[in-house]
Structures are given as structure tokens and as C-alpha cells.
Amino acid sequence: MLRESVSADSSKAFEAGEHIAKLSVLTLLGIGVVAIAVGLFTKSVGVVADGIDSISDAAISLIVWLGLHYSRRRPDDRFHFGYHKVESLSALIVSVAMVAVATYILYHSYITFLNPRELQYPILALVTLLGAGTISLYRAFQMRSIANKYGLLSLRIDAKNSIKDSTASFVVFANVLGASLGIHQLDAVGGMTISFYIFGVAYVAIKESSLILLDACESPEMTSVLAAALKTVDGVQSVASIKLRPAGPFLVGIISVIVDGSETVARAEHMRKRILDIISTIIEPVGEITVVFRPASRP
Numbered sequence: 001m002l003r004e005s006v007s008a009d010s011s012k013a014f015e016a017g018e019h020i021a022k023l024s025v026l027t028l029l030g031i032g033v034v035a036i037a038v039g040l041f042t043k044s045v046g047v048v049a050d051g052i053d054s055i056s057d058a059a060i061s062l063i064v065w066l067g068l069h070y071s072r073r074r075p076d077d078r079f080h081f082g083y084h085k086v087e088s089l090s091a092l093i094v095s096v097a098m099v100a101v102a103t104y105i106l107y108h109s110y111i112t113f114l115n116p117r118e119l120q121y122p123i124l125a126l127v128t129l130l131g132a133g134t135i136s137l138y139r140a141f142q143m144r145s146i147a148n149k150y151g152l153l154s155l156r157i158d159a160k161n162s163i164k165d166s167t168a169s170f171v172v173f174a175n176v177l178g179a180s181l182g183i184h185q186l187d188a189v190g191g192m193t194i195s196f197y198i199f200g201v202a203y204v205a206i207k208e209s210s211l212i213l214l215d216a217c218e219s220p221e222m223t224s225v226l227a228a229a230l231k232t233v234d235g236v237q238s239v240a241s242i243k244l245r246p247a248g249p250f251l252v253g254i255i256s257v258i259v260d261g262s263e264t265v266a267r268a269e270h271m272r273k274r275i276l277d278i279i280s281t282i283i284e285p286v287g288e289i290t291v292v293f294r295p296a297s298r299p
Helices: 002-042 045-071 085-114 122-150 153-180 185-213 220-230 265-282
Strands: 236-247 250-259 286-295
Touching: 002 045, 002 122, 002 153, 045 085, 045 122, 045 153, 045 185, 085 153, 085 185, 122 153, 153 185, 220 236, 220 250, 220 265, 236 286, 250 265, 265 286
Parallel strands: 250 286
Antiparallel strands: 236 250
């Protein structure tokens, strides 16, 4: 029964994630194309960098979209535990792509800083940045809300990246404003600022996705609380081990408990259901948990 509920929740989570990721792809792609066109027209490297950043974010959202789509596939003969980790792998690919984009923007902005040029039609550049930042921020908050609700890592990283993109647009807005007043190097500084924003988000994303792919479960407090709760189950003498690992948005694993060796099968099944009920109240969202009963050693 618990497994069926988890499956339904999983499908709902990935469906919601796919929908918002798809909207993000279309929105960011449109913003990026407009920003690059305006940046080239106004000769603003900051606006061009912001447009490139938006298009790279659109590509990142596309990878997240594909990752969430494949995560919904059922286990098969080759992938016995399902495709949940495709979502984490997508997050890692996203992070590497972000580093490459940030490096390109930083290099191009530095060259422009050494050879500053006067902006053309700065009002158009400012309006474009203001609109891009506002739209990106709205979409990012929508994405973050869904990511936090369903615990989707790659979507959460994408949301952070989109928030970065929108705040960077406002920072570049200030730099372009300064460049339009005569300090032409500030336009290139805006491009450099965007690159540093991307590097920061990429570092966090690479760290989080790598830990999940390596089955790291950094929650000792939760493990202690879970062990204490399981000891309250009638018939459980002690908890031998709790081994948890992340799989997509879920925590799955094996829990071994010590029971009297004379317990009947019916009694053991009752304890197993009680244990799963307790686990579902402590771990959210919870995936497939295997409960192993070990007989207590006799003197």
C-alpha cells in the first residue's frame, strides 16, 4: 500500500516538475534571443552576456525537463531500481554546462573591459534588462516552489540558477546605467558579474548532485530520530542498522531490526507495517524501504 502511494506521489511530482521546466525552457529562450539581439544592437556586452546566460539557462531547463521525464520510467530488466537517479545525473550535467558558459562570458567581458566602447540606445538596453529580470524572477519563484514541494534536486538547482539569472539582470541593469553615464567599463563589469554568479551556483550544484550519485545521506539527526521511533514498536528489541540513500527526490534503503526468534510470520508482518508507517512520518518523501528482521542472539 505504501509503495503504491509512493508511486502515485512520484508520478505527480515529476509531472509537475516537467510542466514548469517546459515553461522555463520557452520563457528563457525567448528572453535570451531578445536580449542578445538588443545587446548587439546597442553594443552592450553586458546585455549580450545576459542573453547568453538566459539561453544557457534554457538549455539547462531542457536537460532538467528530459531528466524528470526519464525519471518517471518504471524499473525494467536493466535498471532494477528505476530511473530516479537520471534526475541527479541531469543536475550534474547542468552544473558542468554552467561552468563552461561562465568561463566564456568571463573571458569575453574581460576583453571588452580592456577595450571599452560607448553604448548605443542605452534606454533600450535598460528596458530589456528590467523586463528580462522581472520575468525570470517570477518564473524562478514558481519553479522553486514546486521543487521544494516535491523535493526535486535538478529542478531546485534550475530554480537557483534562474534566480541567479534574474538578479544578475538587475545587477547588469545598474552597470549599464553607469556605462550610459560615461563610465564605459561598467558594461564589461556587468558581464563579469554574471559569470561569477554562475560559478557560485555551479559549485553548489556539482557538490549536491555528486553526493547524491555517490549515495551520500547526510542526515545523522534523522537517523537517530528514526532509530528511537522504531524501538517503540511492540516486538522490536533494538535497531541493528539503518542504511539510507537518496534516489531522485526519495530516500530508499534497508533497515534491520532485532526481534525475538520465536515471532510468527503474521506477527512479523504486523511489525513491518507498523515500521513502514513510522518511517513515512519521519522521512518525506520516502521511497522503497526494505525491513529485515534478525533474531536476537540467545545465551
